[in-house]
Structure formats: structure tokens, C-alpha cells
Amino acid sequence: MENDLDEETAVNDQTLQETFATLWGTLDIGGEDATVEASATLVPDIGRSLGGPLVGTDSLPPLDQPGSHSLQADLVIGATIGQGGMGIVKLATQSALGREVAIKTLKQGTSPRAVTGLLREAWLMGALEHPNIVPVHQLGRQTDGSPLLVMKRISGVVWSKRLESFEPSRPKRSSEDFAKNLRIFLQVCNAVEFAHSRGIIHRDIKPENVMIGPFGEVYLLDWGVAVSTNESDRGRLPLASEISKPAGTPAYMAPEMVDPDTGDITSQTDVFLLGATLHELLTNAPPNHGNTIYEVMFEAFRCAPKVYAPELPQELVRIALRAMARNRADRYETVAALRQAVDNFLEHRSSADMVAEVHERLVELRVLVAAEEVARAPIQRISAECRFACQRALKSWPDNVAAQSALRELTLLMVDFELKLGDFHAASHLLEEVEDPPAALLKRVSTFLCSLELDAARFEKLEQMEHEADLDVSARARGFLFLGLTVFFTVIPLTVGVLSNLGVFQPGTSWGVLTSVFFAFSVCVGALVGRRYFKKNRANRRIIRALFVTAGGFLADRLASAQLNHDMQAVNVHSLILFALAGGLAAVLLDRRLVFAGFFYILGLPFMLMLPTQFYIVLGVTNFLALGSVTLTWMRPDLRHFMGLQEEDPN
Numbered sequence: 197m198e199n200d201l202d203e204e205t206a207v208n209d210q211t212l213q214e215t216f217a218t219l220w221g222t223l224d225i226g227g228e229d230a231t232v233e234a235s236a237t238l239v240p241d242i243g244r245s246l247g248g249p250l251v252g253t254d255s256l257p258p259l260d261q262p263g264s265h266s267l268q269a270d271l272v273i274g275a276t277i278g279q280g281g282m283g284i285v286k287l288a289t290q291s292a293l294g295r296e297v298a299i300k301t302l303k304q305g306t307s308p309r310a311v312t313g314l315l316r317e318a319w320l321m322g323a324l325e326h327p328n329i330v331p332v333h334q335l336g337r338q339t340d341g342s343p344l345l346v347m348k349r350i351s352g353v354v355w356s357k358r359l360e361s362f363e364p365s366r367p368k369r370s371s372e373d374f375a376k377n378l379r380i381f382l383q384v385c386n387a388v389e390f391a392h393s394r395g396i397i398h399r400d401i402k403p404e405n406v407m408i409g410p411f412g413e414v415y416l417l418d419w420g421v422a423v424s425t426n427e428s429d430r431g432r433l434p435l436a437s438e439i440s441k442p443a444g445t446p447a448y449m450a451p452e453m454v455d456p457d458t459g460d461i462t463s464q465t466d467v468f469l470l471g472a473t474l475h476e477l478l479t480n481a482p483p484n485h486g487n488t489i490y491e492v493m494f495e496a497f498r499c500a501p502k503v504y505a506p507e508l509p510q511e512l513v514r515i516a517l518r519a520m521a522r523n524r525a526d527r528y529e530t531v532a533a534l535r536q537a538v539d540n541f542l543e544h545r546s547s548a549d550m551v552a553e554v555h556e557r558l559v560e561l562r563v564l565v566a567a568e569e570v571a572r573a574p575i576q577r578i579s580a581e582c583r584f585a586c587q588r589a590l591k592s593w594p595d596n597v598a599a600q601s602a603l604r605e606l607t608l609l610m611v612d613f614e615l616k617l618g619d620f621h622a623a624s625h626l627l628e629e630v631e632d633p634p635a636a637l638l639k640r641v642s643t644f645l646c647s648l649e650l651d652a653a654r655f656e657k658l659e660q661m662e663h664e665a666d667l668d669v670s671a672r673a674r675g676f677l678f679l680g681l682t683v684f685f686t687v688i689p690l691t692v693g694v695l696s697n698l699g700v701f702q703p704g705t706s707w708g709v710l711t712s713v714f715f716a717f718s719v720c721v722g723a724l725v726g727r728r729y730f731k732k733n734r735a736n737r738r739i740i741r742a743l744f745v746t747a748g749g750f751l752a753d754r755l756a757s758a759q760l761n762h763d764m765q766a767v768n769v770h771s772l773i774l775f776a777l778a779g780g781l782a783a784v785l786l787d788r789r790l791v792f793a794g795f796f797y798i799l800g801l802p803f804m805l806m807l808p809t810q811f812y813i814v815l816g817v818t819n820f821l822a823l824g825s826v827t828l829t830w831m832r833p834d835l836r837h838f839m840g841l842q843e844e845d846p847n
Contacts, residue, residue, distance in 0.1 A: 209498070216497050219455050223442060225489060237400055237445050239313075239421060271299065271346070279303075282310035287349065290333075297333060300345040311343060313420060318345045319432055320419045324394060328387035330415050350415055355380060355406035362480065374509065375545060377477050378538055380406065383414035385470060385535040392463045392531060395426040397436055399453065399461070400444045401469035403476060423461060436461040446489060447482035448472040449496035451522055464524045467534055471519025471527070474538070478508055478516060509548060510598065511541050547593035550585045554602045557582050558609070565613045575613060582606050604630055611637060620644040664734040667787050673729035674739060675831035677722040682823035684718065686816050693812030703812075705758035708767045712754035716747040739786055746778040765811050769804055772797050772818065779822065789829045796822035 225238070274287035277298065288299045302310050315335075322332040334346040362373050384406055388398055398419060405418040421443040424433040439456040442449070450468035452460035475483045483502060486492035499522035504513045515537045521527045528534040561578045564571055583606060589599040607630050614623035623641050627633050663669070688711065695701035723730060723740050730736040753774055757767040779794030800818030804811045 212498050213494070216454075216494050219497070220490065220493070223454075223493075225442070225493070237418070237421060238443050271297070273299070282306045283314060288346075290346075296349040298347045298349040300347065301338070302342050306342075314343050314345060316433060317420050318343070320396060320422050321347070324387075324391055324396065324419075326387055326390045328383050328414050328416055329390070330417065350407055350409060350413070352407050352409040352413065354404060355408055356403035358408060359403055359476065359480065362477070374477070374512070375542060378512075378542055380408060380414050381470075381474065381477065382535055382538060382542075384416050384473070385531050385538070387414075387416040388466050388470065389531040389535065391422070392466065395424050395429070396422050396433075397425065397461060397463060398422050398466050398469070400448075401466060401473055402445055402448050402482070403473060404445075425462075442493070444469075445482075446492045446496060447484045449484060449493070450520075451497050451499040452524070454493055454497040460524065462524070463530065464527050467519055467527050467531055468521075470531065470534055471516050474512070474516040474519060475502060478504060478512065483520060509541070511544065511548070512538075515541065544593045544596065547589040547596050547599060550589040551596065551598045551602050554582045554585050554589075554599075554606070558602065558605060561606075561609060565609055565616070570613075570616060572617070579606065579610050579613075608634070608637065611641070615640065615644065666733060667735050669733045670726075670729035670736050671830045673726045674736065675827050675829075677726060678823055678827040678830065680722065681715075681718060682820060682827050685715070685823060686820040689812045689816035689819060693810065693816060696812060697809075703764060705754075705761065705764070705767065708754045708764060709751075709758050712747075712751040716751050719743045719747045735786070739782075742778070742782055742786060746775070749774055749778070765804070765808050768811050768815050769801065772801050772804060772815070775822065776801075787829075790826060792825040792829075793822040796825065 270291050272289040272291060274289065276284055277287050278285040283300055283302055285298055285300050288297050289295070290297050300314065302314060318332055318335045321330060322335065325331065330350055331348045332345065333348065334344075336344055336346075338344050359377070362377065384401065388401065391398060396419075398416070399421045400418055401416070405416065407413075407415045407417055409415070422433075423436040423439060425436050427435070429435065439461050442454055442456060444453050448469055450465050450472075452465060472483050479502075484492050484495040486495055499520070501517060502520070504516075515534070518526065518537075519528055519534055528537065557578055561575065561582070564575050564578070583603070586599050586603040586606065589596055590603070593599070607626055611623045611626045611630075614620070614626060620641065623644070627638065627641055692701065692703055692707075696703070723743070730740050750771065753770050754767065757770065762770075776794050776797035779790055779792075779797055783789070783791035783794060796818055799821075800814055803818075804814045807814055
């Protein structure tokens with residue numbers, strides 16, 4: 197496809213070259229090797245361009261009327277401030293008004309053609325009263341019959357001189373300089389637009405024909421090749437419809453200016469010339485180049501689209517390309533439309549400047565994201581600054597394509613950063629902001645999210661396991677259960693011990709069986725009452741089961757002792773050993789804090805053996821200490837940290 201386009205372009209160029217070679221022979225400009233300055237203005241034959249005989253000065257008022265204070269006598273002529281091939285511009289003082297003016301006259305011996313040219317320029321400028329066009333004060337005839345044009349004296353610098361120091365390829369500077377030069381450009385547009393409203397086409401717009409005053413005044417000069425579209429100007433001004441020879445500056449010419457015989461000189465020709473001026477602002481050079489006038493004119497005739505450096509403001513590039521379109525239908529229809537486009541660019545400039553800064557920060561951000569050691573804080577700071585700048589740029593100019601592109605690039609870069617950190621949810625949320633994200637990145641995020649869902653399932657399972665093993669769940673309910681057991685199995689043994697010492701009651705093995713039955717009954721009732729608490733997790737269920745096992749073992753021991761007719765001291769010693777073992781196993785398998793229960797039961801054994809007559813008292817105190825420690829532990833979960841016995845982290 198690309199080769200086909202190249203071949204088609206080559207064929208079109210060949211056709212254009214053949215057409216131009218035929219045209220060149222009719223232009224009467226010179227040979228193909230002629231090296232006329234491409235930036236010089238081509239001036240056609242005045243008489244032929246007027247479509248009639250040369251105009252004389254007979255109809256002009258004399259400037260030295262006899263018997264009156266003449267204008268010529270009022271002028272004090274000063275030094276020459278400029279001259280061309282046929283004309284001279286001198287500084288003068290208008291005594292009556294005390295102001296400086298500029299007077300333009302012709303050199304002695306000049307041809308009638310030069311006289312007509314000066315008159316035409318005076319008539320044009322006199323008809324165009326506009327702040328950006330030099331005012332004409334007077335046009336008259338000197339005593340020798342030559343014309344004299346009195347104009348406002350302007351001073352300053354030619355725009356082309358100022359542009360010599362302009363560097364559009366430097367973004368930092370060009371942003372400021374473009375603004376200044378584009379405001380000058382807009383004033384030139386104002387002058388041309390006004391001229392078009394009067395039916396005048398300039399045909400020679402270029403920076404060299406623009407004067408910048410010391411206070412920012414802008415004047416469009418050199419109306420020498422301008423033409424009119426008004427039939428009423430016939431005989432005084434050349435008509436655009438009757439132009440037959442090229443005129444203007446070859447380096448800036450539109451294609452229709454090379455072959456004006458086609459009758460295509462319109463206001464859109466000036467639109468092209470303004471586009472060529474804009475091209476020079478962007479590139480520091482006019483659009484048409486060549487070593488000879490033939491090559492330059494062919495470039496103008498060919499009018500191939502120009503290529504611009506990527507660092508230049510792309511919106512302004514698009515404006516220039518449209519203004520310089522080869523086909524007039526593709527150009528801006530009016531100068532007003534072109535001016536509005538440039539004015540919009542200036543309004544968008546702050547938005548474009550913000551995007552330019554974002555691009556600089558993105559370079560820094562790419563380096564940080566690509567680094568092996570992730571600097572999270574600076575990356576997030578730069579990302580936030582860039583995102584804020586892009587949002588501000590889009591707020592001031594919603595159609596800023598560069599800002600949209602920069603925001604997309606930033607978002608994709610941060611997606612990559614979040615993936616690098618393993619924050620897949622953040623990466624997924626960022627990717628949702630991107631319209632039509634890259635397929636590879638989308639697949640990468642999707643893959644990570646799938647693995648993350650598996651991890652989430654595992655995490656949920658771990659949380660469930662942690663909950664099942666959490667001893668704080670229903671701890672107070674267990675504490676109330678053991679509070680009841682503590683009260684009962686403290687009060688009953690102490691009461692029996694006192695009554696036994698008083699000789700009132702001497703319990704036997706049947707009493708021992710009864711207490712074990714009551715213990716089992718108490719455990720069953722407590723488990724039934726608190727079942728909704730004790731079912732909440734596996735730890736509670738295991739503790740209740742352990743209580744049932746202990747109660748069953750206690751009952752079996754008492755039944756066996758009754759069958760063997762053991763004395764009650766031996767029976768209670770068995771009970772202490774049983775409960776010590778139960779407390780120890782519970783501490784190892786269920787809750788390390790229960791070690792104190794086993795400890796107190798072991799501690800009670802020697803006292804029971806040393807005090808055989810007081811073993812019920814010893815049993816009551818031992819129950820109080822052992823069962824009370826369990827009650828206090830579960831009623832106060834903060835005792836988890838008592839003596840450093842906190843639960844291990846299940847993870």
C-alpha cells in the first residue's frame with residue numbers, strides 16, 4: 197500500500213512538473229536558471245494590470261496653491277529614511293500641526309509606470325482607514341507634476357528582523373514567544389480582514405511587510421501589488437479578475453498566484469499568505485524553497501503539505517496546514533475564521549503549557565517506575581501532580597487531545613506501577629478509567645485478579661479457622677458457668693467439713709457418688725442454658741466436651757470407689773488427681789491459661805495428705821482456687837496477657 201502511494205505521488209509530481217514547465221514559458225520571468233531573490237516582490241506591468249492606460253497626476257490637487265498657505269510650504273523636509281528602486285521616503289515636519297510625517301515621492305526621471313504605482317498605493321491606503329494600516333494624510337501634485345504622498349510617520353522594527361531571534365524549536369521559550377508573535381499575527385489578520393471588507397486583496401503578506409512600533413503598534417505595509425474585487429475600482433486599481441501575471445513574493449506564494457490567468461485570486465489567496473506567515477513563525481523560514489526562481493515558483497505551484505517538528509504546538513501546525521491547503525475549498529473560508537482559530541489557540545495556550553510540563557514529568561515518572569527499588573512516595577506525588585495538571589488542562593480546554601493522551605499515558609503507567617507493587621485492585625480500578633486499554637495489560641491485570649480471588653478464598657478460610665480457635669468468643673458465658681461450679685463446689689465441701697468436725701455429719705461413699713452426679717448434672721444444665729454461646733466456634737464446643745468427659749470420669753471414679761468401699765479421704769485424693777490431670781490436659785490442648793487450675797489441684801494434694809481430718813476443708817479451698825482461676829480467666833479476657841501468656845498469632 198505504501199509503495200502504491202509513493203508511485204501515485206511520483207506520477208502526480210511528474211504531471212505537475214510538465215504543467216508548470218509549459219506555464220513557465222508564458223510567465224516572462226526569466227530562464228530556469230535565474231536566481232532572482234525568492235523573498236523579493238514580483239511587480240507586474242502596471243498598465244496591463246490596470247486594464248487601461250497609465251494614470252497621470254493631472255487630476256490631483258496641487259500642493260502649492262498660489263495665494264494660500266500651501267501644504268508643500270508647510271512641510272519642512274528632513275532626512276531620507278528609506279528608498280527603493282523608484283521611490284524615496286523622507287522624514288518631514290508639518291509645521292501647522294507640529295507633527296512628524298513621512299512623505300513619499302519618486303526619484304527624478306522615473307517612468308509613468310512608477311507614477312501610477314505610487315498613485316495606486318496611495319488610493320489603496322487612503323481607502324483603508326484602519327489602526328493596522330498606515331494612515332494617509334494627503335495626496336497631491338508637486339510643482340514639477342510628480343505625486344507626493346503624505347503619511348503618518350511610523351517607526352519601529354520590521355517583523356522579519358524580530359523573528360530572526362525567534363527559536364520555535366525551544367518549547368520553553370517558544371511558548372512565550374509564540375504568544376507575542378501570534379498577537380502580532382492577529383493584528384495583521386485584522387488589517388487583511390478589513391481590506392477584504394472593502395474588496396481589496398493584499399497579495400504580498402509576509403513578515404517583511406509588517407512594522408512593529410515601539411509601543412506595540414502593528415502596521416501591514418506595501419500594498420503595491422494589491423488588487424480589487426470591486427468593478428467600481430476599474431481604471432484606478434487592478435481588478436483581481438483581470439490579473440494575468442504573477443505578483444507577490446515567490447517564497448510565500450499560493451499556487452493560484454503562480455498562474456493567475458485562471459482567475460482564482462480571491463480573499464482565500466490572502467488566507468494562504470497568512471498561513472505561509474504562520475509557517476514562518478513555526479519554522480523560521482518561508483514555505484517555498486529553491487536555488488532558482490524556477491524551483492521556488494514550482495514549489496509554490498506544487499504546494500505539497502509541509503512537515504513540522506513534533507515538538508511544535510500541534511494545534512498551530514494544523515491551523516497552518518489548513519490555511520495553506522492547495523485546494524481553496526480546504527482552506528479557511530475567510531480570514532476571520534483563520535483569526536478565530538489562532539485566537540482559540542492562544543486561549544488554549546495555558547492548557548497546552550500544562551500538558552507540556554506533564555510530558556516532562558512523565559519522563560521522570562517512567563524512570564522511577566522502571567527502577568528496581570520502587571520509590572513509592574515520589575511516584576505517587578508526581579502522579580498526583582500530573583493528574584491534577586491534566587484535569588485542569590481539560591477543564592480549560594475539553595478538546596485538548598494532548599491532555600487526553602497524557603492522562604491516558606499517566607494512568608497506564610500507574611497501572612504498571614500498582615501491578616509491580618502487587619496492588620491488583622488499585623490497578624484494576626485505574627484500568628477502568630482507560631478507554632480501550634491495551635489487550636496485553638488487560639490480560640495481565642485479569643490474570644492477577646484471578647490469582648487474587650484464590651488468595652482471598654484462602655484468606656477467608658484462614659479467618660474462619662482463626663474464629664473457630666478464638667477463645668475470646670463466648671468467654672464470659674463460660675465464665676458464668678464456672679462461676680456457678682466454683683460457688684457450689686466451694687460451699688458444699690466447706691460446709692461438710694465444718695459439720696464433720698462438729699460430729700454432726702459424717703459423709704460416706706454414697707455422698708461422694710451424689711456429689712459427682714450433681715457435678716455432671718450442673719455441667720449438663722449449664723451447657724443446655726448456654727448452648728447458643730457454646731456453639732459459636734470449635735473452641736467452645738471442645739471445652740464443653742472436655743467438661744462432659746471430666747464429669748463422666750469423676751462420676752465413674754466415685755462409683756468405683758463406692759463399689760470398693762474406699763474411705764472418703766482416698767476418694768477425694770483420687771478426685772484431686774483427676775481434676776489436676778483434667779486441668780493440665782486442658783491447658784495443653786485448649787487454653788494455656790487453665791494451667792493454674794491444674795497447679796492448684798496439685799498444690800492441694802500434700803495438704804490433704806498432711807491433714808487427714810480436714811480434707812473437706814482442703815477440698816473446698818482447692819476448688820475455690822482452681823475453679824475460681826478458670827472463672828476469672830474467662831470473665832476477664834484481658835488476663836490473656838497475664839504473666840505473658842497471650843495466645844500465639846495463628847498466622
